Amino acid sequence: MSRFLEVEDLKVSFTTEDGVVQAVDGVSFGVDKGETIAIVGESGSGKSVTSASIMGLHNRRTTKISGSIRLGDDEIVGSPDSRLRELRGKRMAMIFQDPLSSLHPFFTIGKQLVEALQVHNDLNKSDARTKTVEMLDKVGIPNAAKRAGEYPHQLSGGMRQRVMIAMALMNDPDLIIADEPTTALDVTVQALIIDLLKTLQREFGTAIVLITHDLGVVAETADTVAVMYGGRVVERGTVRDIFYRPQMPYTWGLLSSLPRLDDLRTARLDPIPGSPPSLINLPVGCVFRPRCQYHQFVDGGLCDTARPPLDEVAKGHSIRCHLSANERERLGTERLNVTTVTSPLKEGA
Amino acid sequence: MSDPILRVTDLQKYFPITKGLLRRHVGDVKAVDGVSVEVSERETLGLVGESGCGKSTAGRAMLKLLEPTGGRIEFEGRDITGLSRRQMVPLRREIQMIFQDPYNSLNPRHTVGTIIGAPFDVQGVTPPGGVKAAVQNIMERVGLNPEHYNRYPNEFSGGQRQRVGIARAVVLRPKVIVADEPVSALDVSIQAQVVNLLEDIQDEFGLSYIVIAHDLSVVRHISDRVAVMYLGHLVETASADDLYLQPRHPYTxxxxxxVPTPDPDVEKRRARILLQGDLPSPSNPPSGCVFRTRCFKAQDRCATEVPVLRELATGHTVACHFPMEEVSAAVPTPHTRSAAATDVSDSPHLPH
Structure with a gap:
């Protein structure tokens, strides 16, 4: 079974003054058209490096990349720049976190959008212009024809993010990578942007890779989720698997760290002790071992010596963990019962 | 309830807009316009709102880090509004601040020992047992290794730096701490550690907090009462549970x-109220109610008459001519997870 985007055993490392940074270490996931996969993780988990690799945006001189990224019939890893340039914008596009620094301050937004269109299409100026205004209109920018003549600084943050989305959609790509698209925005604006992305996805059947640290946004938008930690995918499954049947101690920790709007304040948060690992000199065994409070339930110190493989525990639900199924069941219920994500866990598996 | 330890009445902070060579005064950015809040001993007040609503300016003006344009600030019943910088110095022992960015709020050339001990220097006091002992003691208390006394901020992670900021704020044993976005720069798992730490030291030292934040889930978790700001104005104040279960102002x-909830089923069920349009400019706010340009309940009266804060239920004040109906099941069952979510989806249907 091959999905539209298939990332397999992706490894990315950089050489720095301090040593080799293994930013991404054996990441696999996939997404089909019309679907959204969320890649969740904290800073330094490798989620943004993964997305940059899909776009082929890594620095070729300093970055070592192996594995496979297939987009339809194209293999991204090892493709020449000329081919990548054809793919970027046309078949895959990216929405960045900060729209102000991703738009050129000297050119009107109309000019920047027209350029994005003319790179890939043989269109004359007035046709390109018409299409640009149409697209701005589609992403909900009022008075689009006039707005196209304005500069990025004249627009609010939400409007700029809409321009970024318009630019990403300009050539009707099959894949959109959205790297923290709403992190810089207020919640009321975030709600509008997410709403817009979902509507456009329905209309165009785009595959979306959503990179985020906000589990609320994930619950709202994703079909499948990959949780990353220390450059590896530690748990992968449907959105319901991750929120209602999480099997990996790091995911438990993430869920129980979150204060929730629908909880009383009396419940104390249950954080993960310690801080994320440095990607230089990662531990030999499980990357999460130094912060995991359950390693004593695994026999023979396996967590210190062996890297857990990504095992499928149910259909479409995989984890990296040495805990036995029984222990996971017992500990997971215990952990999530005393904190926030209580009831849903007991729901039918 | 005991007397408030810090009471702010009708606080205003305008930033003048000047024009031309003579810097002619042509208008004001009304960053904070008539905010009244109070916080009692051991209480946490959350101050929430979106970017540009004036919550940070309000926090700074309360501490007189910015000179307020108008209003009155009382600390333990004493009017401190007119005090000079010099007169404020002894009061700084009682009122402290925690900043958002743990990277820019610590001097990179000073050791954390010097940073945490600086308040003793400024105040010219020596704690019993010496500054170093006091600093190491507080470092241990906030979860830092006291042996790292001589390290520099760049040797610490973001979460640890925020602990340094907290240690510096509590080392003089103040009574009130204003925390401006104390956890928003931190990762989720670290954020929870710091939230717990803030709660622990509040219990231990009997602190009152004013927590300024945009993350409503964090504010709900940490606050006893919450005040909501919009464009420099206070629009609603209530206990944390009342506010979240029974919001009465359309903006709230x-x-x-x-706010998305980390729960896919809740997310599927709920209806969002999408606010259209942008935040108006605080230099030229709308007439009448400042929220009316984006409000789904706005009527003619909202354009002409400024709504005043009025008490709709005990401890629940709202500045709105047409507040939301009280949800009929007035005693919500907070233990069922869906309580808040249902409230939201029961809200009136809005033009999309």
């Missing part, structure tokens, strides 16, 4: 409905 209702 929309704001709460916009």
């Amino acid at each position: 209702t929309a704001l709460l409905s916009a």
Whole structure:
């Protein structure tokens, strides 16, 4: 079974003054058209490096990349720049976190959008212009024809993010990578942007890779989720698997760290002790071992010596963990019962 | 309830807009316009709102880090509004601040020992047992290794730096701490550690907090009472549970409905109130109610008459001519997870 985007055993490392940074270490996931996969993780988990690799945006001189990224019939890893340039914008596009620094301050937004269109299409100026205004209109920018003549600084943050989305959609790509698209925005604006992305996805059947640290946004938008930690995918499954049947101690920790709007304040948060690992000199065994409070339930110190493989525990639900199924069941219920994500866990598996 | 330890009445902070060579005064950015809040001993007040609503300016003006344009600030019943910088110095022992960015709020050339001990220097006091002992003691208390006394901020992670900021704020044993976005720069798992730490030291030292934040889930978790700001104005104040279960101001209702919950089933069920349009400029706010340009309940009266804060239920004040109906099941069952979510989806249907 091959999905539209298939990332397999992706490894990315950089050489720095301090040593080799293994930013991404054996990441696999996939997404089909019309679907959204969320890649969740904290800073330094490798989620943004993964997305940059899909776009082929890594620095070729300093970055070592192996594995496979297939987009339809194209293999991204090892493709020449000329081919990548054809793919970027046309078949895959990216929405960045900060729209102000991703738009050129000297050119009107109309000019920047027209350029994005003319790179890939043989269109004359007035046709390109018409299409640009149409697209701005589609992403909900009022008075689009006039707005196209304005500069990025004249627009609010939400409007700029809409321009970024318009630019990403300009050539009707099959894949959109959205790297923290709403992190810089207020919640009321975030709600509008997410709403817009979902509507456009329905209309165009785009595959979306959503990179985020906000589990609320994930619950709202994703079909499948990959949780990353220390450059590896530690748990992968449907959105319901991750929120209602999480099997990996790091995911438990993430869920129980979150204060929730629908909880009383009396419940104390249950954080993960310690801080994320440095990607230089990662531990030999499980990357999460130094912060995991359950390693004593695994026999023979396996967590210190062996890297857990990504095992499928149910259909479409995989984890990296040495805990036995029984222990996971017992500990997971215990952990999530005393904190926030209580009831849903007991729901039918 | 005991007397408030810090009471702010009708606080205003205007930033003048000047024009031309003579810097002619042509208008004001009304960053904070008539905010009244109070916080009692051991209480936490959350101050929430979106970027540009004036919550940070309000926090700074309360501490007189910015000179307020108008209003009155009382600390333990004493009017401190007119005090000079010099007169404020002894009061700084009682009122402290925690900043958002743990990277820019610590001097990179000083050791954390010097940073945490600086308040003793400024105040010219020596704690019993010496500064170093006091600093190491507080370092241990906030979860830092006291042996790292001589390290520099760049040797610490973001979460640890925020602990340094907290240690510096509590080392003089103040009574009130204003924390401006204390956890928003931190990762989720670290954020929870710091939230717990803030709660622990509040219990231990009997602190009152004013927590300024845009993350409504964090504010709900940490606050006893919450004040919501919009464009420099206070629009609603209530106990944390009342505010989240029974928001009465249309803006609060929309704001709460916009926050996604980490629960896919709840997300599927709920309806969002999408606010259209942009935040108006605080230099030229709308007439009448400042929220009316984006409000789904706005009527003619909202354009002409400024709504004043009025008490709709005990401890629940709202500045709105047409507040949301009280949800009929007045005693919500807070233990069922869906309580808040249902409230939101019961909200009136809005033009999309």
